[in-house]
């Protein structure tokens with residue numbers, strides 16, 4: 001007998017469990033085992049010794065050969081410890097989502113002697129036997145005689161053709177023909193882009209797979225379909241500038257380094273890492289690119305395909321159906337894909353011959369997973385780079401403080417690009433809300449005039465407004481003072497029902513003062529408005545202009561997003577009003593004016609990261625202006641004259657970083673110390689509080705060297721019927737010690753290590 005430690009998927013366990021098998025197996029092989037009277041799928045993490053208690057036998061071995069190697073197993077242990085997550089669930093992340101579902105395991109007959117005619121699901125086959133044990137015995141026998149094999153079921157899908165579709169006729173000719181509605185959708189899409197990949201039409205739901213629309217259009221001579229192979233020679237490659245080349249050469253010097261590419265918006269970062277990729281691919285290495293938002297994929301993918309027409313490219317994100325995802329996973333694991341482009345979850349794919357991971361827009365919050373299983377994809381990238389001895393490139397116009405600190409301390413390499421490829425950076429003007437004349441409660445006169453001017457020139461205006469549904473804060477209408485907690489340097493949150501100000505970090509409370517503590521003005525205003533109100537206001541001043549709104553309320557699907565983009569791309573004057581959604585992927589030539597409203601809103605979030613995020617957001621939004629010809633940015637604020645806005649005005653992110661790093665150091669926040677957020681939730685409020693308090697007492701006993709805040713109600717104190725309490729911990733946490741505590745504590749708790757936001 002041999003003995004193995006198995007991580008059992010779906011059990012939320014921090015331990016592995018010992019199982020035996022009569023044959024020698026290898027770590028990384030998936031197996032079916034019995035766990036608490038249920039059949040479960042798991043993965044062998046190591047071989048172990050015989051135990052002096054009764055050991056259950058592995059029921060069936062699913063993978064003939066291991067699909068993950070020792071480095072990946074090391075990653076499982078490291079990530080589990082780092083983020084205090086159960087080993088069972090971290091192990092599961094390395095495999096494609098469906099494979100953890102034992103119902104999806106199939107028996108494939110190899111010979112008619114097996115007595116099995118056609119592939120059958122394991123669960124179905126079990127029904128033919130008295131019990132599972134007997135069935136397994138029989139199955140093992142058949143496997144031994146090479147009559148059947150087991151496999152994770154993958155649904156058959158239509159083989160993808162990477163065809164390119166080109167519009168052949170002009171619009172006047174087309175309008176003379178009888179065209180169906182769905183065909184018109186394709187044509188409209190093509191008019192904008194001239195040339196698209198067939199896949200893109202499906203992904204953006206322009207047509208459905210299996211539709212005959214394309215054939216009809218070919219017959220009418222309206223479009224032409226060419227296979228991407230024929231297009232292969234049309235590689236699109238730019239000639240790098242001198243500065244880009246300099247960085248490229250440095251990047252290529254070290255094969256296994258961690259590099260931060262820090263360059264202003266539109267400075268050509270992407271073109272640089274494309275070049276590095278090419279060198280790695282030439283050496284037979286595979287590339288993993290992590291991008292933040294699903295919405296980026298079609299544009300980004302098109303760009304990659306054009307740059308690497310000869311190479312196999314795979315896409316991996318949650319909006320792609322699971323069958324496609326499993327296929328991509330297997331291909332990547334077999335080394336059949338050169339470039340894998342994916343969102344956060346792709347960072348776990350155990351790619352064969354992986355040479356480099358690139359994380360684009362590394363500052364983006366969507367790289368952090370807020371779930372029962374939480375992790376930071378950037379940190380996982382780091383771990384993989386170190387464990388697998390590969391290169392990691394992080395890219396952003398506004399890198400996180402965490403990465404900048406690492407760069408300053410020479411822990412990673414820093415490469416900077418200060419200029420755009422095509423044009424100058426836009427002029428930024430800070431508009432003082434205290435002094436400027438206001439023509440409405442949202443807009444200053446100055447802003448409205450600039451909007452009018454821009455529209456008159458047939459150009460577009462982009463207006464950024466805060467998201468809805470966040471905390472309100474109290475601001476003095478006279479001096480702009482925001483009421484803040486003295487202990488934590490974060491603004492108080494107004495709790496409407498109790499009419500109180502609360503600090504959700506330390507729990508201190510305060511009655512709403514009758515006047516501003518700074519200037520004595522009795523008028524304190526509750527702040528916060530959303531895009532909808534902005535649009536309503538705009539309609540008063542520009543009743544006949546095209547106004548496009550983009551926020552989560554309007555844009556719910558990829559299709560909505562695509563349509564909004566199409567609308568924005570149309571020539572002519574328009575005002576686009578949007579939330580954070582508009583900060584990314586919007587590369588529209590005629591956006592000449594960007595207006596940022598209520599920029600203080602983010603700055604005043606009761607959040608230690610608010611300054612960093614506001615700066616990043618303002619710079620990214622400003623980056624949408626004047627991408628081809630120089631543009632303009634107007635920022636309305638009550639805090640003009642503060643160093644922060646002086647830096648923003650000069651596009652000086654360096655100084656924002658310095659300013660903010662000093663703050664973090666002073667108040668002992670990340671990246672100078674860890675911040676751990678624990679959330680306890682329960683349908684019964686008393687119970688939720690009791691659990692939080694019990695855990696708090698336990699921690700207080702065990703840790704003296706770190707700051708543990710007493711349980712408080714988070715901003716969202718009740719979520720989906722669950723009452724919530726949180727504990728915030730600051731300090732350099734001893735991961736081994738904390739891991740042991742969490743391991744023993746087997747009640748439900750959410751654990752977030754250094755989350756980009758604590759407003760959960």
Ligand SMILES: Nc1ncnc2c1ncn2[C@@H]1O[C@H](COP(=O)(O)OP(=O)(O)OP(=O)(O)O)[C@@H](O)[C@H]1O
Nearest residue numbers: 238239240241264265266267268269270271397421
């Ligand atoms: N050397 C070059 N010559 C010509 N065009 C270039 C060059 N480098 C980059 N470009 C083009 O300039 C535009 C911006 O470049 P790129 O997307 O690489 O910048 P970026 O820094 O990644 O931008 P962002 O941060 O805004 O995403 C792209 O259209 C790109 O093809």
Ligand SMILES: [Zn+2]
Nearest residue numbers: 485488503506
């Ligand atoms: Zn406080």
